[in-house]
Amino acid sequence: MLSSTGFSHFFTANAKFFNALGQHIYLTLIALILAIIIAIPLAVFARNHPKFANVALSVTSILQTIPSLAVLGILIPLVGIGSTPAIIALVLYGILPIYSNTYTALTTIDPNLEEAAEVFGLTKWQRLHRIELPLAKANILTGVKTATVLIIGTATLAALIGAGGLGTFILLGIDRNDSSLTLIGAVGSALLAVGFSWIITQFGRLKAKGMLVATGGALVLLGVGLAAPKIYSATQPEKIVIAGKMGSEPEILINMYQDLILAQDKNVQVTLKPNFGKTSFLFSALKNKQIDIYPEFTGTVLEDLLPQSAQQLDNKSAGAIYQLARHQLAQKAQLAYLKPMAYNNTYTLVTTKAFAKAHQLRTISDLQQVQPPVHSGFDLEFMNRQDGYLGLAKKYQLTLHNTDLDPDLRYQALAAGQVQLTDGYATDAQIRQYHLVTLADNQQFFPIYQGAPLMTQAFAKQHPTIVGQLNRLAGKITAADMQTLNYQVTVEKISAAKVAKTYLQAHGLLRK
Amino acid sequence: MADVINLTHISVNFDGQAAISDLSLKVAPHEILVLVGESGGGKTTILRTVSGLVQPTNGHITVNGLALNATNLRQIRLNMGYVLQQISLFPNMTIGQNLTLLPEIKHQPKKQTQQLIQTLMAAAQLPLAYLSQYPSELSGGEQQRVGIIRAFLGRPALILMDEPFSALDPVSREQLQDLTLAIHHRFHTTILFVTHDMNEALKMGQRIGVVKDGRILQLGTPDDLVRRPSDPYVQTLFKGSEARKTDNIYIRRLLLADFGQSQPYPNLPIVTVTGDTPLAACYAHLAAQQQLAITQNGQILGYLDGPSVWRFLAAKAQA
Numbered sequence: 001m002l003s004s005t006g007f008s009h010f011f012t013a014n015a016k017f018f019n020a021l022g023q024h025i026y027l028t029l030i031a032l033i034l035a036i037i038i039a040i041p042l043a044v045f046a047r048n049h050p051k052f053a054n055v056a057l058s059v060t061s062i063l064q065t066i067p068s069l070a071v072l073g074i075l076i077p078l079v080g081i082g083s084t085p086a087i088i089a090l091v092l093y094g095i096l097p098i099y100s101n102t103y104t105a106l107t108t109i110d111p112n113l114e115e116a117a118e119v120f121g122l123t124k125w126q127r128l129h130r131i132e133l134p135l136a137k138a139n140i141l142t143g144v145k146t147a148t149v150l151i152i153g154t155a156t157l158a159a160l161i162g163a164g165g166l167g168t169f170i171l172l173g174i175d176r177n178d179s180s181l182t183l184i185g186a187v188g189s190a191l192l193a194v195g196f197s198w199i200i201t202q203f204g205r206l207k208a209k210g211m212l213v214a215t216g217g218a219l220v221l222l223g224v225g226l227a228a229p230k231i232y233s234a235t236q237p238e239k240i241v242i243a244g245k246m247g248s249e250p251e252i253l254i255n256m257y258q259d260l261i262l263a264q265d266k267n268v269q270v271t272l273k274p275n276f277g278k279t280s281f282l283f284s285a286l287k288n289k290q291i292d293i294y295p296e297f298t299g300t301v302l303e304d305l306l307p308q309s310a311q312q313l314d315n316k317s318a319g320a321i322y323q324l325a326r327h328q329l330a331q332k333a334q335l336a337y338l339k340p341m342a343y344n345n346t347y348t349l350v351t352t353k354a355f356a357k358a359h360q361l362r363t364i365s366d367l368q369q370v371q372p373p374v375h376s377g378f379d380l381e382f383m384n385r386q387d388g389y390l391g392l393a394k395k396y397q398l399t400l401h402n403t404d405l406d407p408d409l410r411y412q413a414l415a416a417g418q419v420q421l422t423d424g425y426a427t428d429a430q431i432r433q434y435h436l437v438t439l440a441d442n443q444q445f446f447p448i449y450q451g452a453p454l455m456t457q458a459f460a461k462q463h464p465t466i467v468g469q470l471n472r473l474a475g476k477i478t479a480a481d482m483q484t485l486n487y488q489v490t491v492e493k494i495s496a497a498k499v500a501k502t503y504l505q506a507h508g509l510l511r512k
Numbered sequence: 513m514a515d516v517i518n519l520t521h522i523s524v525n526f527d528g529q530a531a532i533s534d535l536s537l538k539v540a541p542h543e544i545l546v547l548v549g550e551s552g553g554g555k556t557t558i559l560r561t562v563s564g565l566v567q568p569t570n571g572h573i574t575v576n577g578l579a580l581n582a583t584n585l586r587q588i589r590l591n592m593g594y595v596l597q598q599i600s601l602f603p604n605m606t607i608g609q610n611l612t613l614l615p616e617i618k619h620q621p622k623k624q625t626q627q628l629i630q631t632l633m634a635a636a637q638l639p640l641a642y643l644s645q646y647p648s649e650l651s652g653g654e655q656q657r658v659g660i661i662r663a664f665l666g667r668p669a670l671i672l673m674d675e676p677f678s679a680l681d682p683v684s685r686e687q688l689q690d691l692t693l694a695i696h697h698r699f700h701t702t703i704l705f706v707t708h709d710m711n712e713a714l715k716m717g718q719r720i721g722v723v724k725d726g727r728i729l730q731l732g733t734p735d736d737l738v739r740r741p742s743d744p745y746v747q748t749l750f751k752g753s754e755a756r757k758t759d760n761i762y763i764r765r766l767l768l769a770d771f772g773q774s775q776p777y778p779n780l781p782i783v784t785v786t787g788d789t790p791l792a793a794c795y796a797h798l799a800a801q802q803q804l805a806i807t808q809n810g811q812i813l814g815y816l817d818g819p820s821v822w823r824f825l826a827a828k829a830q831a
Contacts (some may be wrong), residue, residue, distance in 0.1 A: 112596055112600050118565070120613075121588075121592070126617065131604065134605075
């Protein structure tokens with residue numbers, strides 16, 4: 001299922017693609033070289049120390065079984081965000097195949113050859129580099145190839161923590177339900193893996209001297225690549241880094257933040273890091289001062305980041321929820337939570353205009369009287385959550401006839417009339433795209449998710465003008481507004497920067 | 513001249529089992545000393561003790577006058593050639609690289625090495641084109657020829673050979689025995705040679721030690737072992753060898769079978785015998801390091817030395 005708009009989007013944005021490809025190659029090369037530098041000497045040492053060999057094999061195998069996302073999560077508080085934790089995680093993954101192949105190759109060399117080399121009077125080092133390593137070469141290269149493919153694949157996750165790479169396209173594609181973007185990322189990294197394998201095969205055919213020259217060349221190139229951005233960035237003034245989670249909505253919001261900040265002070269250097277991935281990564285990154293601002297939801301703060309008991313949240317107004325979140329963030333994390341925008345991006349139930357009209361539906365309670373029971377298409381996760389369908393059905397005493405649907409397909413199924421009701425988020429672009437209506441949560445079952453800028457208290461104190469500017473968004477942007485803005489970015493493919501600016505100007509927040 | 517190898521009261525235990533018991537052995541410069549015996553008798557262990565692969569439990573070893581210990585080990589090994597039954601050319605190197613590896617490590621002059629390679633390749637009837645090929649491209653016999661050349665190439669004082677030809681077919685085996693003898697004839701490198709094949713022992717050895725249960729039962733010339741066995745086991749061992757059955761062969765037949773030569777061997781005293789002398793009557797002369805001039809009607813038909821007689825016997829045994 002490829003949309004032609006996706007591809008044209010790609011070609012107009014191919015600078016973005018090559019940038020991501022470059023980042024991917026950079027991450028892969030550094031991780032691979034480090035993995036080789038660690039794994040081969042480790043294997044050489046392990047060969048003569050069988051006890052150590054077993055321990056090393058177990059440790060590297062265990063490392064392999066830790067999900068890469070978990071490794072990234074563990075690393076963020078320790079080394080922050082960006083390419084450093086990505087490279088560390090990739091190196092950890094690359095070590096096992098290289099280590100185990102090298103170790104196996106070295107320990108299975110014909111003992112007669114080992115004995116001959118020893119009796120000929122070759123020193124340990126001479127045996128290693130003249131005989132053992134050359135004999136193990138084919139196996140080592142196989143290990144390096146496996147590691148490369150693994151690293152290139154895992155490096156797509158680097159996008160989650162702001163290290164960029166082709167994963168950006170994959171995550172963006174998943175988020176925007178645009179399979180051509182995902183495909184570009186996936187095919188790109190697959191081709192990269194094929195390319196790397198080919199280069200390694202060619203490398204294996206070189207003589208020892210050629211190998212040294214090639215390795216030296218690669219290191220020099222890498223060194224230049226590493227040094228260049230540092231030299232460049234050394235001349236830049238202080239930066240404010242604003243990040244956003246995966247998706248069009250955070251990207252639009254952080255563009256608004258940028259516009260508002262720059263409107264007040266042209267000399268500030270603002271860097272945007274859109275599509276940053278998981279909430280927990282952003283939250284640690286903020287606490288570790290890797291980023292300065294990111295938009296967060298009140299509901300996310302109270303449900304996930306600093307979880308509160310159910311009775312503390314029950315029957316509270318949006319304002320009270322915000323106050324609770326602000327208080328908790330200030331107390332427990334020394335963070336400043338600015339005033340929220342108008343819209344509440346919570347779960348909602350969505351139906352078609354025609355169906356709503358036919359059954360006079362405006363609220364979720366109205367669903368009770370519909371006979372025969374409404375045919376719903378919820379996604380599996382919503383279906384099985386206490387704060388999803390399970391709790392909802394209890395509270396509203398609903399009986400629905402449900403078909404489990406993939407989140408990507410439920411809006412299409414609704415629009416095509418295959419189901420009559422589905423779950424969604426209040427600001428989903430598809431609501432606008434398919435001309436759907438949302439049912440009001442009249443008994444306030446769903447938690448409230450209002451967005452507001454989050455920053456450290458220290459940052460807020462140092463930048464009162466920025467706080468003032470961002471607070472101008474307080475109470476602005478309704479759910480319908482946000483649906484439209486999301487629609488413009490994900491469906492009409494207008495850049496988030498332009499959508500943000502147009503909105504601010506139209507609402508008198510920014511001079512034209 | 514000092515002994516090349518001197519083993520004094522050597523014992524080797526593996527897991528408490530004696531593999532070698534109180535064994536003493538001296539190998540003189542330039543000789544080929546063959547250790548022969550059944551497998552498991554300890555002959556290979558003796559060889560591995562000399563090469564430092566096995567540590568003796570007791571006793572003292574000197575090689576080229578140096579005590580065999582951790583300090584001297586590398587120096588001793590660099591002056592020692594080694595040929596194993598399993599062909600041990602390094603598969604990652606060409607034949608040329610295999611040959612030059614040791615001279616390179618020992619920093620021998622390249623030009624001299626190259627000349628020697630050409631000479632030895634010619635002697636082994638190997639084309640020089642092989643130098644740029646890999647071991648896997650050669651037959652087993654050819655590879656082992658390269659192995660022999662490699663052992664001599666470093667011009668070591670001593671070469672250890674552990675069943676070097678046992679894995680080869682009879683024809684290749686004989687060619688390689690001849691090649692080894694020919695190169696030895698040229699360089700006079702001391703060789704300690706291990707085999708389980710009595711006929712190979714008789715052909716190759718100037719002295720032969722019969723090894724059983726970690727001891728040397730008898731050490732002597734081929735003639736000693738065949739004709740004057742000091743032990744019933746030695747007698748049994750060599751009873752089946754061709755030597756006894758050929759006692760009555762006329763010495764003339766060896767010349768007819770082309771085992772001698774028309775010119776006298778250098779540096780060996782000449783004893784004249786008639787062509788119809790039985791072979792048995794000639795052994796004493798040969799054992800005394802003399803060569804035979806065979807006459808018929810006052811004409812000299814040709815000359816025979818000890819090794820050529822043993823070659824004949826070995827050939828008969830294999831026929």
